Amino acid sequence: MTVVRRPAALLGAAALAAASALALGAFGTGPSAQAVAGTPRTALSKDGQRLTVSASTGLDPAGDTVHVTGEGYDTAKAIYVAVCKDNGDNRIPSPCLGGADTGGTGGSSAWIVPEGDPYAGGLAQLWGAGGTFAVDIEVTAKDSSLDCAQVVCSVVTRVDHRNTGDRTQDVRVPIAFEGQDPGDDGGEGVDVPAGTVSYVRAAEFTTAGRPLDIVLHPNSGKLYVGSDNIVDTADVSEQGLYALDPAGGTLLSHIPQAPGSTGALAARVVPQIIAPLSGDGVVFHYPLRGIGTAKDGDTAAKGVWLTGAAVTGAGPGTTASTVLVAQGPTLSEIETATGVVRRTLTLDGGSELGVDTAHLAAWSTGLSGGELRRIDTTTFAVTATAELPEGAVYFVEPDPETGNVWVGSGSSVLVYDKDAKLLATLEDVDRATALAFDTSTHRAFVLREDYGNADAGADFIGSLQVFDSATFAKAAETLALPGSRANTTAGVAVTPGGATVYVTDQAESKVLELDRRMSPKVTQAPTDQSVAPDGEVALVAAADGTPQPTVRWQTSPDDGQTWSPIEGATQNAYTFTAKTAQDGYRYRAEFTNSVGTTRTSPITLTVTEPGEGTDGGTDGGTTGGDPSGDSGGTGTTGSTSSTGTTGTTGGTGTSGSTTGGTTGTGTTGAGTTGGTGTEGASTSTTGSLAATGAAIGTVAALAALLTGAGWYLHRRAARGGTRPVQ
Numbered sequence: 001m002t003v004v005r006r007p008a009a010l011l012g013a014a015a016l017a018a019a020s021a022l023a024l025g026a027f028g029t030g031p032s033a034q035a036v037a038g039t040p041r042t043a044l045s046k047d048g049q050r051l052t053v054s055a056s057t058g059l060d061p062a063g064d065t066v067h068v069t070g071e072g073y074d075t076a077k078a079i080y081v082a083v084c085k086d087n088g089d090n091r092i093p094s095p096c097l098g099g100a101d102t103g104g105t106g107g108s109s110a111w112i113v114p115e116g117d118p119y120a121g122g123l124a125q126l127w128g129a130g131g132t133f134a135v136d137i138e139v140t141a142k143d144s145s146l147d148c149a150q151v152v153c154s155v156v157t158r159v160d161h162r163n164t165g166d167r168t169q170d171v172r173v174p175i176a177f178e179g180q181d182p183g184d185d186g187g188e189g190v191d192v193p194a195g196t197v198s199y200v201r202a203a204e205f206t207t208a209g210r211p212l213d214i215v216l217h218p219n220s221g222k223l224y225v226g227s228d229n230i231v232d233t234a235d236v237s238e239q240g241l242y243a244l245d246p247a248g249g250t251l252l253s254h255i256p257q258a259p260g261s262t263g264a265l266a267a268r269v270v271p272q273i274i275a276p277l278s279g280d281g282v283v284f285h286y287p288l289r290g291i292g293t294a295k296d297g298d299t300a301a302k303g304v305w306l307t308g309a310a311v312t313g314a315g316p317g318t319t320a321s322t323v324l325v326a327q328g329p330t331l332s333e334i335e336t337a338t339g340v341v342r343r344t345l346t347l348d349g350g351s352e353l354g355v356d357t358a359h360l361a362a363w364s365t366g367l368s369g370g371e372l373r374r375i376d377t378t379t380f381a382v383t384a385t386a387e388l389p390e391g392a393v394y395f396v397e398p399d400p401e402t403g404n405v406w407v408g409s410g411s412s413v414l415v416y417d418k419d420a421k422l423l424a425t426l427e428d429v430d431r432a433t434a435l436a437f438d439t440s441t442h443r444a445f446v447l448r449e450d451y452g453n454a455d456a457g458a459d460f461i462g463s464l465q466v467f468d469s470a471t472f473a474k475a476a477e478t479l480a481l482p483g484s485r486a487n488t489t490a491g492v493a494v495t496p497g498g499a500t501v502y503v504t505d506q507a508e509s510k511v512l513e514l515d516r517r518m519s520p521k522v523t524q525a526p527t528d529q530s531v532a533p534d535g536e537v538a539l540v541a542a543a544d545g546t547p548q549p550t551v552r553w554q555t556s557p558d559d560g561q562t563w564s565p566i567e568g569a570t571q572n573a574y575t576f577t578a579k580t581a582q583d584g585y586r587y588r589a590e591f592t593n594s595v596g597t598t599r600t601s602p603i604t605l606t607v608t609e610p611g612e613g614t615d616g617g618t619d620g621g622t623t624g625g626d627p628s629g630d631s632g633g634t635g636t637t638g639s640t641s642s643t644g645t646t647g648t649t650g651g652t653g654t655s656g657s658t659t660g661g662t663t664g665t666g667t668t669g670a671g672t673t674g675g676t677g678t679e680g681a682s683t684s685t686t687g688s689l690a691a692t693g694a695a696i697g698t699v700a701a702l703a704a705l706l707t708g709a710g711w712y713l714h715r716r717a718a719r720g721g722t723r724p725v726q
Helices: 013-027 612-624 699-708
Strands: 002-005 041-044 050-053 064-071 079-085 109-113 133-139 153-159 171-174 197-205 210-216 223-228 240-245 250-255 257-259 265-267 272-276 282-286 290-294 302-305 313-316 322-327 330-335 341-346 352-356 361-366 369-376 381-388 393-398 405-409 412-416 422-427 431-438 443-449 461-468 479-482 492-494 500-505 510-524 529-531 536-540 542-546 550-556 573-577 586-592 597-599 603-607 713-716
Touching (some): 041 171, 050 153, 079 133, 197 500, 210 272, 210 500, 210 510, 257 290, 272 313, 322 352, 361 393, 361 405, 393 431, 412 431, 443 492, 443 500, 510 586, 542 586
Antiparallel strands (some): 002 713, 223 240, 290 302, 313 322, 352 361, 361 369, 369 381, 405 412, 412 422, 431 443, 443 461, 492 500, 510 542, 536 573, 586 597
């Protein structure tokens, strides 16, 4: 569906500007204004250019065409007219729907050029007199380069591709599609949606060999890393257990040795950290059948060497002194210090293991899929099963909050409930190799690593994905991790609250620190203020964000069309003494951090003498009533109006004279009209447009007024790419 929204042929640029100004006066331009589908809107630049869009709200996401006019532009420069991401003041609007139209032929943008420009004619149109133009722009909510459901978009003008750094012709009119609330929770120029969470690569630690697994100790706060040797440093032994200071990756301890089958100490690879120990330290697995314990400061680990097959998986036991160990199909609970087996269960095809101590459960499956089983760790009985698809299994991680289990199977993450019922399948191109939960924020952090070779389409770029652990929806922007390549083991650790995530990067022998960022989100906004001249105004606003956003207050004297920063107003509370000249000014707070910018909805300041509004409304009604009628009407209260002069029309009695009263005058701004009796007079000799009976502040009257001026909205279906009628 394409909707054409443009003025009739008889409505020229000047009339369009006038109609737009009238609409803006009736409805306002700020986020608190009541949006009406097809409402025209005008923006003014600091240099005086005027940009008017025939419809700025309620646009059809599937396709709309808006009529755009401009005046006051520099005719010596060439511009594009397009729908672009609104990046705020003095920042290039980009990207744009359809891209920058260097050919001048795409319907999503128009190219306006000076007289004599080589592209004038077939590719671009010439400026009109006085730097004017009138074009139709095709608008959709989304294309391959821009999604206006995710960012604020505007109809913009900007200097063309031959001088992209020139911001002198930038003018922006924000637009909203059906289902969007125009202007709220952000305002013009918001970089990204308020409260958008993302992660950035903040640091990398090269102090822990080639990392295979990682755990953040819940008591000591130390970062424990299980590692192998770095491939290209064969003369140095880096394998073992490391303790790092997570604040900067400083090496605290390296514990390379653990006992083997004879009790002799030797350097050991640590592919899995099983669980933290009370206070400090960890219990870990080392090949082939070793279970060790160590803490920061130890020179060597303590350990036991199990009998039977090689250990394929392990997890915490039912007590602090035990661990659960999978040795292929054999699941055992053993004493950590002695290796004594407490109990055993055979699970055909089992090898991978995930343990949920919060729900007294363990989950087992094979290295290549097969049957997924839930085991009650109290009874050591299987309570639920499911069949996994074929494919390498990289992790089996139970969610301690919900009791669900997340399985990394090839490039999928499969989520099952406690009854082994499949709840969600989270697909991506890269292999899911490790996962960690943060129960305080209900988030699951998935490390994906690239697998394959260049001939098979590998790009050697992995990612960190964050999901809501209850709804499985994405809870943060995906972070690309260049150089991340899949191996048999990997690790993720998350600080409580999710502010920092640590992931292993085997390919580059690093531990990566990823820090959370969040665009500003308003938590407290100012409200409209009404004071007497020289009265004190106090405006307060607050916002969350990471890093903590800075704030600056802005003001607009022209109903929100242009905004200027207020010098020195950079605190959450802004107070000042109101002057009569500031009546009708708008104010807003702008919050900014490295992620983006968010603004509060504008508020309006009313400056009026005490009691003026009420007196004006009453006098306007009672004076205007015809004394020969049954009763005179009463004017509307004007307490919320700006300082004014005259009640527009006096009321008329039910059976009075044939003319409305004309003498009703208030001492301050009255309401929109003086009241009328139940039967109005047939004529009125004086008064404003309101005296004709047209209530400009209503949607119906505005529509009638614009229709009388020659305005119409015409809808039609787009067929075969047909351009809208010019």
